[in-house]
Amino acid sequence: MYIIVAGGGKVGANVTRSLVEMGHELTMIEQRPDRFARLEEEFGPVVLRGDATEISVLERAGIARPPELLLALTGDDEDNLVISQIGKEGYGVPKAIARVNDPRNQAHFDLLGIKQTVCATTNILGLVEHEVPEHGLVRLLKLGEEGLEIVEVQIESNSPVAGSRVGGLSLPEGSRLISVFRHGRTELVEPGTVMRPGDQVLAVVSDDSALALRKALLGSSREEAGQRRQ
Amino acid sequence: MNAVVIGCGRVGSAVAKGLAADGWEVTVLDESEDALSRLGPSWRGGFVIGHGMDAKVLERAGIAEADAAVVATSGDNTNVVIGQVVQRRYGTRTVVVRVLDPARAKFYAERGLNTVCPTQTAISVLLETVQAGVPALEAT
Numbered sequence: 001m002y003i004i005v006a007g008g009g010k011v012g013a014n015v016t017r018s019l020v021e022m023g024h025e026l027t028m029i030e031q032r033p034d035r036f037a038r039l040e041e042e043f044g045p046v047v048l049r050g051d052a053t054e055i056s057v058l059e060r061a062g063i064a065r066p067p068e069l070l071l072a073l074t075g076d077d078e079d080n081l082v083i084s085q086i087g088k089e090g091y092g093v094p095k096a097i098a099r100v101n102d103p104r105n106q107a108h109f110d111l112l113g114i115k116q117t118v119c120a121t122t123n124i125l126g127l128v129e130h131e132v133p134e135h136g137l138v139r140l141l142k143l144g145e146e147g148l149e150i151v152e153v154q155i156e157s158n159s160p161v162a163g164s165r166v167g168g169l170s171l172p173e174g175s176r177l178i179s180v181f182r183h184g185r186t187e188l189v190e191p192g193t194v195m196r197p198g199d200q201v202l203a204v205v206s207d208d209s210a211l212a213l214r215k216a217l218l219g220s221s222r223e224e225a226g227q228r229r230q
Numbered sequence: 231m232n233a234v235v236i237g238c239g240r241v242g243s244a245v246a247k248g249l250a251a252d253g254w255e256v257t258v259l260d261e262s263e264d265a266l267s268r269l270g271p272s273w274r275g276g277f278v279i280g281h282g283m284d285a286k287v288l289e290r291a292g293i294a295e296a297d298a299a300v301v302a303t304s305g306d307n308t309n310v311v312i313g314q315v316v317q318r319r320y321g322t323r324t325v326v327v328r329v330l331d332p333a334r335a336k337f338y339a340e341r342g343l344n345t346v347c348p349t350q351t352a353i354s355v356l357l358e359t360v361q362a363g364v365p366a367l368e369a370t
Contacts, residue, residue: 055337056333078305078308079307082307089341108283108315
């Protein structure tokens with residue numbers, strides 16, 4: 001199939017190499033002259049020099065055919081958003097995948113209708129959470145459209161909130177505790193609920209307050225928690 | 231009436247001062263604290279340091295209560311993204327976005343964004359002036 005790749009940095013170049021080896025027809029757009037020279041040496045006429053957010057450059061790359069797939073892989077989230085919007089809305093590209101560099105910008109991609117995104121930081125953090133139980137916070141469900149997440153936090157004996165009533169806690173903005181699971185039973189959280197070590201707390205958090213909630217419930221960092229345990 | 235001006239360069243700062251002179255409550259947002267000097271020593275409006283892509287910064291600048299937002303940072307793509315986010319997420323009544331590239335300004339104008347393109351204005355005025363055969367101004 002025909003693919004346009006915008007951005008020839010590490011991600012764009014490696015993706016292009018694999019796609020070309022797979023036999024796809026491809027045009028890659030890179031603006032920086034130093035990178036362009038290196039890429040042209042490796043990939044030849046597949047590489048086009050220019051700003052992929054300029055409509056005329058995208059047209060030279062064949063955006064009007066349109067390509068079956070558009071990959072917006074630059075290191076700039078605003079550029080990736082604009083490239084994807086021009087491709088999808090202006091030229092009817094059926095599939096656009098955008099790279100999200102700063103996970104805080106994910107909400108903007110969702111809001112502006114760029115549904116297929118890849119964020120390395122978020123992926124790595126997700127793996128860390130699954131692989132390292134001491135991390136203390138598990139993301140159970142992401143409600144993309146609403147910008148909310150359901151997370152679970154296990155209270156430890158050294159947690160700063162252990163022994164405190166929920167009503168007296170100062171929790172980060174954008175977070176609500178839902179329920180506590182203890183001794184095989186779930187209780188909805190009331191202001192009078194006392195946090196106890198071993199409690200599994202369900203909470204709903206807005207997009208970027210998960211880590212702040214973990215800090216509020218479990219203390220500042222894993223290293224410190226580890227030292228206290230020893 | 232409240233306005234948030236995002237980007238305090240030559241254009242943003244002048245728009246902010248103009249609105250403030252008309253009695254608007256204006257908050258200006260810029261990444262750099264140095265940009266505050268463009269507003270002059272008598273600036274009585276708000277000033278928030280931060281990036282307009284950051285929803286928290288926008289909210290600190292009062293975007294949720296604003297009647298109007300002017301987006302005029304140095305980046306076209308940054309401006310069209312911020313403009314769309316403000317329009318869709320906060321429902322701000324008037325959102326106007328500066329876009330230097332005429333093609334991108336037209337593309338986003340056709341999709342419901344209020345764009346202003348100084349480059350297109352310059353092109354049109356230059357063309358009209360030449361085509362109308364306006365004589366050179368006499369030195370006085």
